[in-house]
Amino acid sequence: MSGAPQVNATSEDILAATLEILDDNKAEDVVQVNLRGKSSVCDSMVICSGRSSRQVSAISDKLVEELKHRLGVLSKIEGKDTGDWVLIDAGDVVVHVFRPEVREFYQLEKMWVPLSKGVAPTAQ
Secondary structure, eight states: OOSSOOSSOOHHHHHHHHHHHHHHTTOEEEEEEEOTTTOSSOSEEEEEEOSSHHHHHHHHHHHHHHHHHHHOOOOEEESTTTOSEEEEEOSSEEEEEEOHHHHHHHOHHHHHHHHHTSOEEOOO
């Protein structure tokens, strides 16, 4: 995906671009949780890990930059300064980028499994 930004990107466009960008930037253990019709906050949640605080911050920066460049999506970002857990709000898609230890502690996947009827890891 490249070229001019799309106008009115759909949640499917944002999700597809997010998964591609995370894969391109070596995010680990990427999990997608479908929340369509189950949450008024977003349609999808993506959870992934970086190996270090520096990689978590870099993955987050690149995701925000690429979503803006590719789709014209302006994202809000929280937690980048510490690099332990970064939350990226891209509208219909919310992304959590964790250091592995922090991800294990919070276990967001387990919290959302009953709503999503299973969490399917994306292909790596």
